[in-house]
Structures are given as C-alpha cells and as structure tokens.
Amino acid sequence: xxxxxxxxxxxxxxxxxxxxxxxxxxxxxxxxxxxxxxxxxxxxxxxxxxxxxxxxxxxxxxxxxxxxxxxxxxxxxxxxxxxxxxxxxxxxxxxxxxxxxxxxxxxxxxxxx
Amino acid sequence: xxxxxxxxxxxxxxxxxxxxxxxxxxxxxxxxxxxxxxxxxxxxxxxxxxxxxxxxxxxxxxxxxxxxxxxxxxxxxxxxxxxxxxxxxxxxxxxxxxxxxxxxxxxxxxxx
Numbered sequence: 001x002x003x004x005x006x007x008x009x010x011x012x013x014x015x016x017x018x019x020x021x022x023x024x025x026x027x028x029x030x031x032x033x034x035x036x037x038x039x040x041x042x043x044x045x046x047x048x049x050x051x052x053x054x055x056x057x058x059x060x061x062x063x064x065x066x067x068x069x070x071x072x073x074x075x076x077x078x079x080x081x082x083x084x085x086x087x088x089x090x091x092x093x094x095x096x097x098x099x100x101x102x103x104x105x106x107x108x109x110x111x112x113x
Numbered sequence: 114x115x116x117x118x119x120x121x122x123x124x125x126x127x128x129x130x131x132x133x134x135x136x137x138x139x140x141x142x143x144x145x146x147x148x149x150x151x152x153x154x155x156x157x158x159x160x161x162x163x164x165x166x167x168x169x170x171x172x173x174x175x176x177x178x179x180x181x182x183x184x185x186x187x188x189x190x191x192x193x194x195x196x197x198x199x200x201x202x203x204x205x206x207x208x209x210x211x212x213x214x215x216x217x218x219x220x221x222x223x224x225x
Binding site: 031033035042043044045048056089091093095098099100101102103104105106107109 | 143144146148153154155156157158161163201203205211212213214215216217218
C-alpha cells in the first residue's frame with residue numbers, strides 16, 4: 001500500500017535553531033497537511049496545502065512556520081527559530097481528493113532543548 | 114471547539130472481549146475517520162464513514178455513525194493484545210478543505 005514517508009524520524013535541536021521536516025506524500029495525492037501532537041495531547045491541525053499554496057492555517061502556524069513543495073514530490077515544514085514549546089510529533093498527511101481517506105506518515109519527533 | 118470528546122478516555126479489557134469506543138462532535142460533518150496510534154508512532158487509518166452512511170465494517174472493526182446525535186462508535190470484536198493502542202476519531206467538517214479535527218482519544222489496553 002502506498003504510504004506517506006517522513007524524515008527525520010527524530011531530531012533534537014537547540015532552541016533558536018532552524019529545523020526542516022521533510023515529507024514525501026503519496027504520489028497521486030493533491031492535498032497536503034502538517035499536523036502536530038504535543039506529548040499526551042490531541043493531534044492538532046497546522047496547515048493545509050493545495051495547488052502550490054496554503055489553503056488554510058491554524059493559529060499555531062505563525063510566522064515562524066513555513067511550508068514548501070520545492071520539487072513536486074517533497075513537502076517540507078520549516079520552523080525558523082525553534083522554541084521549547086515546539087517540541088512535539090509532527091505528522092505529514094495527504095489525500096487524493098475531497099472526501100477521501102487522509103493518510104498520515106509515521107511522524108517526526110522534534111525535541112527542542 | 115468543533116470537536117467533542119471520546120469516551121471512555123481509557124479502557125482495559127481481557128483478550129477476546131469486545132471493545133467499544135465512542136466519539137461525539139459538534140458540527141455537521143462531511144465524514145468521520147477513525148485512526149489508531151501505537152505509543153509514539155504514526156496514525157494508522159482504520160475506517161472512513163461518510164455522513165450519509167450509518168454503519169461500516171472492516172474485518173473485526175465496526176463503526177456506526179448517528180448524525181442526529183452527532184456521535185460515532187468504534188467496536189473491535191474479539192480483541193487481541195496487538196489491538197492495544199490509542200484510538201482517535203477525526204471529523205472532516207470543513208467542506209472543501211478536507212481538514213480533520215481530532216478527538217482526545219481512547220487509550221485501549223488489552224490484557225492477555
């Protein structure tokens with residue numbers, strides 16, 4: 001079964017450093033997402049991306065965050081200057097079209113120290 | 114908040130028994146999806162049920178949806194130790210954007 005892949009699986013970074021999390025969505029999918037889950041809490045929506053632009057973003061997705069689809073296969077989340085509270089599992093997800101199953105990757109654990 | 118709660122928050126049962134988890138939500142939805150998450154791992158999709166459907170089955174899983182009560186249930190029959198995980202419902206209510214809003218999850222423990 002096709003899957004969403006994410007790298008790295010774990011990353012530890014110093015506060016203030018930039019982090020890029022990478023995702024390869026399922027190849028024929030059109031909508032892409034980033035979600036995050038702080039340890040022990042709900043999975044929260046960050047941003048959705050369609051047709052090469054952000055279609056919606058949450059309050060969490062402030063100016064420190066950005067997304068890119070640089071080459072037609074990768075989908076990246078950049079955190080410009082990480083804070084301690086950015087420590088979380090970050091999930092990439094994709095969907096083929098409206099109303100279909102949303103598939104998630106295995107996640108990238110980010111620990112900010 | 115557009116999403117309600119799942120109950121119970123935690124459930125422990127003996128292997129072989131059935132497990133039922135419930136999910137409530139607050140707005141009209143396009144569809145509702147159930148996911149499983151093993152500790153520290155990714156979200157595995159289980160079942161999608163559309164707003165015009167009332168019941169769906171997949172193997173040992175049975176999902177019901179009652180849009181009049183804005184609730185759904187996930188039944189796992191003949192549970193196995195490997196079913197130990199957290200189970201989340203997620204609603205797609207934002208028509209046209211396909212964004213999911215997750216519940217708080219039920220932590221299911223199957224006792225061998």
